[in-house]
Amino acid sequence: MENKFFHHALKILRDVCIGCSHCMRVCPTEALRVRNGKAELYDNRCIDCGECFKVCPVNAIIIEQDDFSKIFNYKRRVALVPAVLLGQFPDDVSPKEVYSTLLELGFTDVFEAENSVDILKESINRYVQNNVQKPVISSFCPAVVRLIQVKFPALVDNIMLLKPPLDLSAIFYKLMLIDQGVAEEDIGIFYVTPCAAKIAAIKSPVGEEYSEVDGVINMDVIYNKVLRAIKQKHSDEKSPTHSSTINPQNILWSLTNGEANQVKGRCLAIDSLHNVIDFLEKLENEEISDVDFLEIRACDEGCAGGVLTSGNRFLAVERLKNRSKSLDDKALDLPTSYEHCIDRYKSQINQRISIDPVKPRSMLKLDEDMARAMKKMERVQRIMCFLPGIDCGSCGAPSCQALAEDIVKGKAAISHCIFLQKTMEQTRKLHPDHSFRIMERIWGKDRFHKDCKKVPGRKKF
Ligand code: SF4
Ligand code: SF4
Structure with a gap:
C-alpha cells in the first residue's frame, strides 16, 4: 500500500x-533547498529524521505535536510511554513519581509501550x-523505514x-478497556x-491504513511538565500512584x-544515521552476507538519542541499564504487571500484528511515465x-x-550554478547584473548587504 500523503512533523x-x-547540508535525503533566502522542504524526500532540526542555529525548524488539551476530548486518557522517558529524569526521581505525576496532569492511565x-x-x-529474504530489517525505527523507501528501494522487501x-x-490497552465496559470512542491513546519520525509514523503510517494511537x-x-510538577509538590501531598510494570529486559528494547x-x-545493531547509510549502501551492493536480523536505528544510542529527549543520551542509557539490572535482582516483583x-x-x-508490504518511494522519480523518466535521467547526466x-551548495541545492x-x-536553471555563471559571463551569454539577481533570488537580498552579525555559528548539539 502506497501512502496517500506524507505527514511531516x-x-x-x-x-x-x-x-x-x-x-x-546535513539532510541525508537532499530534501531541502534554499530559495529566496529561506529553506524549502521537498515533501516526498523528507524522512522526518530530525537532522535538520538539530543543526538549525535559530530554531526555525519546529516539531509539531498535538495540543496537550486534546487529551481532555476523551474520558479515558491513556499516556503510552516508552521506557526511555524514565531515563530522562535524575536518579532521585523514581518511576512511581513520574507516572503518578502524569496522572495528576490529566491522564487517567499510564501504560508502558514495551509491555x-x-x-x-x-x-x-x-x-x-x-523469511527467505535475509537479513530481515527491523521496522522499529520509522525514520529507517522511510530512509529505505526513498534511498534504498532495492531493500524494501527486507x-x-x-x-x-x-x-x-x-491495541492491547484499547481491547482491555473495551472489555472493562469503556466505549471505544471514549478512549484516547497518546504516545x-x-x-519526529514516530509522529510522522502515527499521522501517516507506512503499511497501515491508520494508526492505533x-x-x-x-x-x-x-x-518539563512532570519535572516542574514534581518540584512544586509538597512531600505530604497525597496523589494517585502508578508504578512501572515493565519486564527488566524489555526496558532496553x-x-x-x-x-x-x-x-x-x-x-547486528546499527545506530546513528551516517553509520546506517554507510551500512545500507554495503548491503545494497551485496558486500554483507549471512546476517539474519538487523536492528537499525537512526539515532545514536537508539531512542535515548531522539531529538525530543531532554537528557544526555549516555546518562539515559546508563539509568535504564541500572534500572533493568535492579529489577532483575528483585526477580521481577512488579506491583501490577500486565504480563x-x-x-x-x-x-x-x-x-x-502484520503490516502491508512496504513500497519504495523513489526520490529519483523524475516522471510518472517510465519512458519520459528515462529521458529525463539522460538529461540529468548530460x-x-x-x-x-x-557540491558547493551556492546554487541553493545540496549537490550538483x-x-x-x-x-x-x-x-x-543551469544559470543557478555559480561556476557556469562565470563561464556564461565570459562568453557574454549572461550579463553580470543578471548573475547577481539570480544569486539574490536564491539567497535573498539581505545576504549581499554588509552585516557583521549574520551567519551565526553552528548550533552545538
Ligand atoms: S527531517 Fe531529515 S529528511 Fe527531513 S528535511 Fe530534515 S534532515 Fe532532511
Ligand atoms: S535558519 Fe538555516 S538551518 Fe534553520 S531552517 Fe533556515 S536555512 Fe535551515
Whole structure:
C-alpha cells in the first residue's frame, strides 16, 4: 500500500529562517533547498529524521505535536510511554513519581509501550526463521523505514512486516478497556514520543491504513511538565500512584542492541544515521552476507538519542541499564504487571500484528511515465557533465546532482550554478547584473548587504 500523503512533523518557520543552509547540508535525503533566502522542504524526500532540526542555529525548524488539551476530548486518557522517558529524569526521581505525576496532569492511565515486547519477540523470531529474504530489517525505527523507501528501494522487501511495540501496546490497552465496559470512542491513546519520525509514523503510517494511537505529545514537553510538577509538590501531598510494570529486559528494547540481543541467529545493531547509510549502501551492493536480523536505528544510542529527549543520551542509557539490572535482582516483583493480562489478548494482538508490504518511494522519480523518466535521467547526466561536481551548495541545492534533477523538473536553471555563471559571463551569454539577481533570488537580498552579525555559528548539539 502506497501512502496517500506524507505527514511531516517538522515544519520550517519562514519568518525565523535566515537561509544559512546548515539544514540543507546535513539532510541525508537532499530534501531541502534554499530559495529566496529561506529553506524549502521537498515533501516526498523528507524522512522526518530530525537532522535538520538539530543543526538549525535559530530554531526555525519546529516539531509539531498535538495540543496537550486534546487529551481532555476523551474520558479515558491513556499516556503510552516508552521506557526511555524514565531515563530522562535524575536518579532521585523514581518511576512511581513520574507516572503518578502524569496522572495528576490529566491522564487517567499510564501504560508502558514495551509491555507488548514479549508477544512481538515471539513473532520476530518466527518471522526471521521463516523469511527467505535475509537479513530481515527491523521496522522499529520509522525514520529507517522511510530512509529505505526513498534511498534504498532495492531493500524494501527486507523490512520486517510487523508492527512495533507502541502499536501493539495501544491495541492491547484499547481491547482491555473495551472489555472493562469503556466505549471505544471514549478512549484516547497518546504516545509520548522521543522523535519526529514516530509522529510522522502515527499521522501517516507506512503499511497501515491508520494508526492505533490517537495523538502524540513530544517527550521534552512531558518531561518539563512532570519535572516542574514534581518540584512544586509538597512531600505530604497525597496523589494517585502508578508504578512501572515493565519486564527488566524489555526496558532496553528501544536502545541500541535492545532488540538485536533478543532475536535468535546472527543479529547486528546499527545506530546513528551516517553509520546506517554507510551500512545500507554495503548491503545494497551485496558486500554483507549471512546476517539474519538487523536492528537499525537512526539515532545514536537508539531512542535515548531522539531529538525530543531532554537528557544526555549516555546518562539515559546508563539509568535504564541500572534500572533493568535492579529489577532483575528483585526477580521481577512488579506491583501490577500486565504480563498475564496481555497473554489473554495474545491471539487478538497476533491477528493484527502484520503490516502491508512496504513500497519504495523513489526520490529519483523524475516522471510518472517510465519512458519520459528515462529521458529525463539522460538529461540529468548530460547536465552533470557541465556542473563542476564540487557540491558547493551556492546554487541553493545540496549537490550538483540535486541541482541537475531540479533543472529537469523545471524547479531550477543551469544559470543557478555559480561556476557556469562565470563561464556564461565570459562568453557574454549572461550579463553580470543578471548573475547577481539570480544569486539574490536564491539567497535573498539581505545576504549581499554588509552585516557583521549574520551567519551565526553552528548550533552545538
Ligand atoms: S527531517 Fe531529515 S529528511 Fe527531513 S528535511 Fe530534515 S534532515 Fe532532511
Ligand atoms: S538551518 Fe538555516 S536555512 Fe535551515 S531552517 Fe534553520 S535558519 Fe533556515
